[in-house]
Amino acid sequence: xxxxxxxxxxxxxxxxxxxxxxxxxxxxxxxxxxxxxxxxxxxxxxxxxxxxxxxxxxxxxxxxxxxxxxxxxxxxxxxxxxxxxxxxxxxxxxxxxxxxxxxxxxxxxxxxxxxxxxxxxxxxxxxxxxxxxxxxxxxxxxxxxxxxxxxxxxxxxxxxxxxxxxxxxxxxxxxxxxxxxxxxxxxxxxxxx
Amino acid sequence: xxxxxxxxxxxxxxxxxxxxxxxxxxxxxxxxxxxxxxxxxxxxxxxxxxxxxxxxxxxxxxxxxxxxxxxxxxxxxxxxxxxxxxxxxxxxxxxxxxxxxxxxxxxxxxxxxxxxxxxxxxxxxxxxxxxxxxxxxxxxxxxxxxxxxxxxxxxxxxxxxxxxxxxxxxxxxxxxxxxxxxxxxxxxxxxxx
DNA sequence: CATAGTTTAAGGGTATTTCTTAAACTTGTT
DNA sequence: AACAAGTTTAAGAAATACCCTTAAACTATG
Numbered sequence: 496x497x498x499x500x501x502x503x504x505x506x507x508x509x510x511x512x513x514x515x516x517x518x519x520x521x522x523x524x525x526x527x528x529x530x531x532x533x534x535x536x537x538x539x540x541x542x543x544x545x546x547x548x549x550x551x552x553x554x555x556x557x558x559x560x561x562x563x564x565x566x567x568x569x570x571x572x573x574x575x576x577x578x579x580x581x582x583x584x585x586x587x588x589x590x591x592x593x594x595x596x597x598x599x600x601x602x603x604x605x606x607x608x609x610x611x612x613x614x615x616x617x618x619x620x621x622x623x624x625x626x627x628x629x630x631x632x633x634x635x636x637x638x639x640x641x642x643x644x645x646x647x648x649x650x651x652x653x654x655x656x657x658x659x660x661x662x663x664x665x666x667x668x669x670x671x672x673x674x675x676x677x678x679x680x681x682x683x684x685x686x687x688x
Numbered sequence: 689x690x691x692x693x694x695x696x697x698x699x700x701x702x703x704x705x706x707x708x709x710x711x712x713x714x715x716x717x718x719x720x721x722x723x724x725x726x727x728x729x730x731x732x733x734x735x736x737x738x739x740x741x742x743x744x745x746x747x748x749x750x751x752x753x754x755x756x757x758x759x760x761x762x763x764x765x766x767x768x769x770x771x772x773x774x775x776x777x778x779x780x781x782x783x784x785x786x787x788x789x790x791x792x793x794x795x796x797x798x799x800x801x802x803x804x805x806x807x808x809x810x811x812x813x814x815x816x817x818x819x820x821x822x823x824x825x826x827x828x829x830x831x832x833x834x835x836x837x838x839x840x841x842x843x844x845x846x847x848x849x850x851x852x853x854x855x856x857x858x859x860x861x862x863x864x865x866x867x868x869x870x871x872x873x874x875x876x877x878x879x880x881x
Numbered sequence: 882c883a884t885a886g887t888t889t890a891a892g893g894g895t896a897t898t899t900c901t902t903a904a905a906c907t908t909g910t911t
Numbered sequence: 912a913a914c915a916a917g918t919t920t921a922a923g924a925a926a927t928a929c930c931c932t933t934a935a936a937c938t939a940t941g
Binding site: 836837866867869870873 | 926927928929930
């Protein structure tokens with residue numbers, strides 16, 4: 496069962512007991528998502544925390560020129576959500592789109608709040624989960640303000656080797672904040688070395 | 689008392705009851721910090737969560753050329769810490785330095801863990817606190833990958849007007865990921881408009 | 882409380898990085 | 912097979928860094 500993956504995801508933190516497991520699996524819904532299908536679109540309120548069982552998503556904003564800017568990727572065993580929109584019930588500026596055919600588990604806000612209220616362990620576990628995501632994001636900001644595009648690309652390859660195989664370079668360029676043409680040039684430079 | 693500021697900080701989340709307040713104030717230490725004094729230096733393990741009562745700090749990394757890159761500022765009623773170093777007990781790559789004479793409250797890891805274990809509300813409150821910081825950081829990443837230096841500067845002024853008065857432009861440039869000279873040019877451009 | 886020392890801001894010139902545009906080519910999808 | 916999406920190349924333009932000078936604004940302390 497795909498809920499097993501979610502249960503054992505929590506083994507990386509404080510493992511769930513029987514009651515918590517049951518409460519959790521009764522409050523998530525499994526969905527199959529096609530490639531290019533959206534689970535969040537701009538101006539919609541983000542209503543779910545999404546846990547990826549298999550597949551790959553990108554979360555991005557579209558600027559006034561229509562250019563996409565990738566804020567985050569999420570693959571197996573990762574959570575993805577616009578948590579600003581989710582918690583404030585306000586329209587999102589972001590899209591979340593499947594890059595590969597995917598299977599996900601989704602939890603609505605009222606259900607997450609139920610878990611938080613009745614089982615403090617979820618507060619704890621999600622605190623630690625988001626602390627880790629925060630650290631990751633802090634490193635990314637540091638890279639962005641201190642490194643050249645080529646260094647950022649190398650770091651991306653080192654840090655997410657599996658992702659770099661599953662994503663087209665256009666998507667990686669968008670994540671790094673550079674144009675696909677310039678990434679192509681960087682790759683050419685690296686090859687020559 | 690400066691601990692009152694900390695207590696009422698939590699009123700923005702789930703307010704603390706009498707026992708929680710007492711547990712909290714018994715586990716923090718107040719310190720006066722001089723301008724330019726460090727509360728964390730590279731290669732030291734970050735041993736405290738620091739809550740700023742008054743004053744202003746910058747957290748930054750120093751690259752191989754000796755250039756500082758500001759990851760974060762923290763003023764009144766904000767938490768600052770290298771949480772990666774703090775939780776993993778590993779040497780930090782960051783400095784936290786007072787930009788102004790400051791008063792802080794510091795909590796050691798064992799005390800924070802005590803609060804987490806005995807009063808679930810702290811898990812909850814720190815989860816929400818870090819969720820908010822995560823959202824802020826996500827917005828900054830989006831800015832970094834999608835906007836010009838001038839746009840980022842304008843956003844900074846709009847978002848942190850008080851900070852922009854208390855910080856020299858060199859520090860703001862470092863936060864934005866540009867050179868002080870280029871920020872000076874940007875300011876010149878803006879004036880002309 | 883004055884002055885020397887340090888930090889900050891601004892300006893100009895040149896070098897480097899990165900973007901823009903456009904076209905050709907390759908690969909993947911239906 | 913046909914269309915869409917992704918990659919590469921190249922030339923010129925724009926954004927930004929780098930280096931240096933000068934002047935102004937702090938700040939420490941004799």
